[in-house]
Amino acid sequence: xxxxxxVRLFNSMPRAGWAALALFALFAWVWVPLAxxxxxxxxxxxxxxxxVSLLGKILCYMVVAVAxxxxxxxxGILSLGHGLFFALGGYAFGMYLMRQIGRDGSYGAELPDxxxxxxxxxxxxxxxxxxxxLWALLLVVAVPGLLAWVFGYFAFRSRIKGVYFAIITxxxxxxxxLLFFRNETGFGGNNGFTDFKRILGHGITTPEMRVVxxxxxxxxxxxxxxxxxxLVTSRFGRVLAAxxxxxxxxxxxxxxxxxxxxxxxxxxxxxCGLAGALYVPQVGIINPSEMSPANSIEIAVWVAVGGRGxxxxxxxxxxxxxxxxxxxxxSFPEYWPFFLGFLFIAVTLFLPNGVIGxxxxxxxxxxxxxxxxxxxxxxxxxxxxxxxxxESSRGAVA
Amino acid sequence: xxxQASHWARRALFLLPLLVAFLLLAAAGKARAALxxxxxxxxxxxxxxxxxxxxxxxxxxxxxRARAIIAAxxxxxxxxxxxxxxxxxxxxxxxxxxxEALELVADAxxxxxxxxxxxxxxAVANAALDLESGERARRLAAAQTLRDNASxxxxxxxxxxxxxxxxxxxREVVLLAAARVNLNADDPAKRLKAVTALGQSSDAGxxxxxxxxxxxxxxxxxxxxxxxxxxxxxxxxxxxxxxNIGTVFSGLSLGSILLLAALGLAITYGVMGIINMAxxxxxxxxxxxxxxxxxxxxxxxxxxxxxxxxxxxxxxxxAAAAVGVVMERTVLRFLYGRPLESLLATWGISLVLIQxxxxxxxxxxxxxxNPSWMSGGxxxxxxxxxxxxxxxILGFAVFVLLxxxxxxxxxxxxxxxxxxTQNRAMxxxxxxxxxxxxxxxxxxxxxxxGLGGVALSQIANVGPAMGQGYIVDSFMVVVxxxxxxxxxxxxxxxxxxxxxKFLEGWAxxxxxxxxxxxxIIAFIQKRPQGIFALKGRFADN
Numbered sequence: 011x012x013x014x015x016x017v018r019l020f021n022s023m024p025r026a027g028w029a030a031l032a033l034f035a036l037f038a039w040v041w042v043p044l045a046x047x048x049x050x051x052x053x054x055x056x057x058x059x060x061x062v063s064l065l066g067k068i069l070c071y072m073v074v075a076v077a078x079x080x081x082x083x084x085x086g087i088l089s090l091g092h093g094l095f096f097a098l099g100g101y102a103f104g105m106y107l108m109r110q111i112g113r114d115g116s117y118g119a120e121l122p123d124x125x126x127x128x129x130x131x132x133x134x135x136x137x138x139x140x141x142x143x144l145w146a147l148l149l150v151v152a153v154p155g156l157l158a159w160v161f162g163y164f165a166f167r168s169r170i171k172g173v174y175f176a177i178i179t180x181x182x183x184x185x186x187x188l189l190f191f192r193n194e195t196g197f198g199g200n201n202g203f204t205d206f207k208r209i210l211g212h213g214i215t216t217p218e219m220r221v222v223x224x225x226x227x228x229x230x231x232x233x234x235x236x237x238x239x240x241l242v243t244s245r246f247g248r249v250l251a252a253x254x255x256x257x258x259x260x261x262x263x264x265x266x267x268x269x270x271x272x273x274x275x276x277x278x279x280x281x282c283g284l285a286g287a288l289y290v291p292q293v294g295i296i297n298p299s300e301m302s303p304a305n306s307i308e309i310a311v312w313v314a315v316g317g318r319g320x321x322x323x324x325x326x327x328x329x330x331x332x333x334x335x336x337x338x339x340x341s342f343p344e345y346w347p348f349f350l351g352f353l354f355i356a357v358t359l360f361l362p363n364g365v366i367g368x369x370x371x372x373x374x375x376x377x378x379x380x381x382x383x384x385x386x387x388x389x390x391x392x393x394x395x396x397x398x399x400x401e402s403s404r405g406a407v408a
Numbered sequence: 409x410x411x412q413a414s415h416w417a418r419r420a421l422f423l424l425p426l427l428v429a430f431l432l433l434a435a436a437g438k439a440r441a442a443l444x445x446x447x448x449x450x451x452x453x454x455x456x457x458x459x460x461x462x463x464x465x466x467x468x469x470x471x472x473r474a475r476a477i478i479a480a481x482x483x484x485x486x487x488x489x490x491x492x493x494x495x496x497x498x499x500x501x502x503x504x505x506x507x508e509a510l511e512l513v514a515d516a517x518x519x520x521x522x523x524x525x526x527x528x529x530x531a532v533a534n535a536a537l538d539l540e541s542g543e544r545a546r547r548l549a550a551a552q553t554l555r556d557n558a559s560x561x562x563x564x565x566x567x568x569x570x571x572x573x574x575x576x577x578x579r580e581v582v583l584l585a586a587a588r589v590n591l592n593a594d595d596p597a598k599r600l601k602a603v604t605a606l607g608q609s610s611d612a613g614x615x616x617x618x619x620x621x622x623x624x625x626x627x628x629x630x631x632x633x634x635x636x637x638x639x640x641x642x643x644x645x646x647x648x649x650x651x652n653i654g655t656v657f658s659g660l661s662l663g664s665i666l667l668l669a670a671l672g673l674a675i676t677y678g679v680m681g682i683i684n685m686a687x688x689x690x691x692x693x694x695x696x697x698x699x700x701x702x703x704x705x706x707x708x709x710x711x712x713x714x715x716x717x718x719x720x721x722x723x724x725x726x727a728a729a730a731v732g733v734v735m736e737r738t739v740l741r742f743l744y745g746r747p748l749e750s751l752l753a754t755w756g757i758s759l760v761l762i763q764x765x766x767x768x769x770x771x772x773x774x775x776x777x778n779p780s781w782m783s784g785g786x787x788x789x790x791x792x793x794x795x796x797x798x799x800x801i802l803g804f805a806v807f808v809l810l811x812x813x814x815x816x817x818x819x820x821x822x823x824x825x826x827x828x829t830q831n832r833a834m835x836x837x838x839x840x841x842x843x844x845x846x847x848x849x850x851x852x853x854x855x856x857x858g859l860g861g862v863a864l865s866q867i868a869n870v871g872p873a874m875g876q877g878y879i880v881d882s883f884m885v886v887v888x889x890x891x892x893x894x895x896x897x898x899x900x901x902x903x904x905x906x907x908x909k910f911l912e913g914w915a916x917x918x919x920x921x922x923x924x925x926x927x928i929i930a931f932i933q934k935r936p937q938g939i940f941a942l943k944g945r946f947a948d949n
Binding site for chain 2: 088090161164165167168170172173174176177178180181182184185188189191192303304307310311314344347348350351352353354355357358359362
């Protein structure tokens with residue numbers, strides 16, 4: 011007899027994980043609202059709007075990182091085009107936000123400002139229904155999902171993988187970026203969407219709205235973590251890991267990897283779209299540079315830094331890199347690229363399992379009683395397939 | 409149209425005596441007589457139309473007097489006094505026709521105003537005079553002016569030139585000019601001849617000139633209409649051929665750049681299976697090397713500065729190769745067999761290199777001058793110019809390709825490289841020093857990228873982030889051509905270049921780029937191994 015879903019969900023995570031999740035919920039849904047709204051601005055524990063927006067933004071990035079980890083860490087598919095799905099979700103919700111501006115734009119017209127500027131008389135057909143919140147939500151899920159499904163179907167059916175897949179996803183996001191840069195595409199060209207006013211009639215810049223968006227992002231992250239955890243510990247997750255480690259063997263046993271890969275790929279894109287939809291109102295702008303190949307590669311680095319194949323690692327990686335980024339770009343802007351570049355190199359050379367891997371190695375070295383729970387995770391492809399020669403040469407370099 | 413025709417007719421009548429006189433004179437080849445009095449009187453006419461016809465007629469008569477009169481009018485020294493046309497120079501008044509001094513005070517002369525229409529007529533008159541001058545360049549320029557501005561008045565000059573001109577290029581232009589004038593003739597036979605002659609033009613402007621002759625309302629003669637249609641078709645064919653050649657050339661030029669960018673990548677990816685995302689930055693290093701060499705030449709060898717590009721070629725190669733060796737030794741060799749990680753690490757290297765260039769050379773683009781022997785271009789037809797720098801780069805790409813081919817197929821190292829590409833383990837077993845081959849292959853691949861950078865520095869902006877624009881494109885070439893395949897890279901680069909340029913003409917640059925990317929994505933679905941696949945028996949590849 012199958013175990014009930016709730017029990018399986020509960021068992022998918024160790025006790026410590028549930029405790030951490032509860033702490034996180036307490037932080038995001040109780041402490042942040044209180045510290046931002048209830049405490050006076052000069053109080054030592056007051057959380058400024060800068061920090062709420064920054065943390066909310068990073069929460070969205072964390073969702074993207076988990077989505078990336080699901081396909082890269084667990085299915086061995088490296089996508090260099092995940093920024094596209096993120097941006098598409100953002101654009102889909104941005105359309106709704108643009109419609110909510112109403113007649114408050116600088117031209118006071120029914121159409122978004124950039125369309126007035128282009129002398130368009132009516133909305134293009136694909137803007138139909140974008141004044142409805144629910145339709146916009148549907149688009150947020152459906153557009154990235156559909157694109158990912160179609161693209162993934164053809165790619166996985168032809169058994170494109172590894173580097174080839176990475177490169178064509180990069181080409182895809184690059185092509186999309188070029189397309190969105192054009193004014194005629196109908197998404198504001200270079201400038202994209204900005205100057206949002208309200209969501210569902212409520213002002214977008216109010217502290218309350220900021221806290222609500224933050225809490226929603228936190229809820230999305232918690233939900234995505236739970237879902238991801240449930241998936242990777244299920245039978246489905248085991249097949250995915252098997253595909254990652256030896257696709258041909260999985261096929262010879264009688265599984266069709268297409269459906270497994272396609273499902274997790276589409277799911278990952280949808281999650282990115284949702285994160286993008288929450289990101290846009292918090293940042294206040296969406297433009298085609300979100301689709302640049304560099305952004306998508308950075309997503310992969312968050313995951314690599316945290317540790318592939320561990321969902322917590324992805325969250326940690328996104329947090330570490332982005333906090334470092336906001337600190338660097340304020341304090342030493344010209345050194346950020348150096349830092350990021352060396353981080354890419356150092357992580358791939360010295361930390362193939364990321365910060366999480368480092369942590370478990372350290373615990374093992376220090377003679378801990380048992381392997382840490384993180385070490386019980388399925389081994390990462392790179393670590394498993396690594397030839398001994400590389401191991402020793404890395405030691406030599408270190 | 410009607411009004412215009414009557415106007416022309418009036419001018420023709422006006423000219424008839426002149427024409428006769430000139431044909432005689434030209435045949436006799438003797439000194440020319442004084443200018444026709446009626447024509448000269450026309451210069452002072454109140455009506456600008458008449459005055460312009462007179463100016464052109466004076467130009468058409470030719471000879472020293474005519475030249476003097478035109479020059480005087482240009483200088484504002486021509487005027488009328490007491491019903492005759494006179495030239496006022498240094499306070500003395502001279503009869504325009506004969507050149508005799510007159511007993512007149514300069515103040516009594518009404519000088520003739522020059523406006524834009526008159527200026528144009530003066531240009532025509534000067535051209536008519538120049539057409540019979542000695543220098544070829546002046547005759548050609550004159551013929552071209554007349555081709556665009558000729559009126560019936562100068563027709564005799566054109567006809568004389570057709571008889572005496574020996575230079576074919578000039579004759580052709582004169583023929584077009586004459587045909588253009590004859591288009592307005594009343595005689596259908598003349599018009600027919602003119603319309604047929606204009607069919608030899610490859611100028612799209614002539615086509616618009618011929619279009620009225622398709623319309624029965626303005627062209628009564630059916631034969632002329634048919635000839636006009638035929639001529640327009642011929643011009644269109646010629647224009648479209650010239651344009652297509654131009655497009656193919658710019659496609660080849662783009663392809664040669666893609667090839668230079670992708671050749672090195674094809675080698676490194678083929679040998680090591682490593683995606684080098686910093687490849688674009690190796691291009692950038694080659695371009696900056698060219699910039700430094702240019703600086704050295706400007707400072708120390710200013711007289712040879714035109715040849716700095718030649719010195720930049722080895723400099724670019726070795727600079728990029730050195731960076732490549734460092735990359736390979738310190739980072740990449742620990743990542744063999746982990747292609748996805750190598751992708752991230754090399755991306756990190758590219759970030760570092762871009763930022764290093766930004767710190768060293770500043771964030772702005774640096775300025776590189778085209779040597780004089782690379783500027784300018786070859787004009788294929790009206791509006792289709794093949795720039796020399798692109799031709800040189802095309803040749804350079806062929807040269808580099810040849811070198812790479814020789815290296816790969818005629819040297820021991822090349823053999824090793826091919827062996828490692830095909831089967832690393834087996835090659836190692838039979839004694840190929842795979843680690844050294846890797847380093848050398850990577851150095852050569854990087855060096856070729858440096859060469860590409862030197863070439864790029866001559867046609868594109870050189871800045872820290874210049875390599876970023878080429879990385880996706882050069883991967884597309886490698887992927888499309890098939891990994892480790894020189895021939896594949898060549899076909900893919902040239903094919904992509906030409907297809908992109910044709911699409912650009914049809915859909916605009918951005919849409920063309922998107923279409924090409926979508927095409928490649930679709931193509932890889934169909935043939936994941938590229939156009940030319942290595943044959944092997946791997947289940948997992």
